Amino acid sequence: MKIRPAKVGDVPTIYELIRTFADRKVMIRRSLGELYESIREFFVAVDEDGRVVGCAALHVFWEDLAELKCLAVSESMHGRGVGRKLVDACWDAARDMDLDTVFTLTYVPEFFERCGYRQIDKAELPHKIWNECVRCPLFPNCNETALIRTAEPAVEAVREAFAAAAASR
16 A cells, blocks of 8 residues: 555546545535645555555645545545555645644544544634535534644654654664
């Protein structure tokens, strides 16, 4: 399994992955146009045969906040760590941009808690993040859970030191 930045040619598959879950009303539907416009925000998981089997996006809102969104994994790949690898790729990308805070809205909070996120009240998030929510078929009766992950400076410093030491070997 390989995680890589998405390419324009991945858009039709990303569209189908998201559509599968949007049809069940557990994700916001995305148009092909939206996906092409935001392709640089996406990471994809590619299996051994070169097929895209998962996707996730990191959308920067401001200098100190990003959203992990559009996490979708092919049902045949559930339980194999694909989602976790995509979440980690988005977190690493946020940290590479010096972003300390990433939030997500989800119906599966337990998964994100295992990935280092903690639940928060939706009211703690800035109002501008709700722009997409008005397109959701469940709006305004959303029962998604808001979660957030923040960098802990001491933990991050140790992680970076270990990564630097490993890279120098």
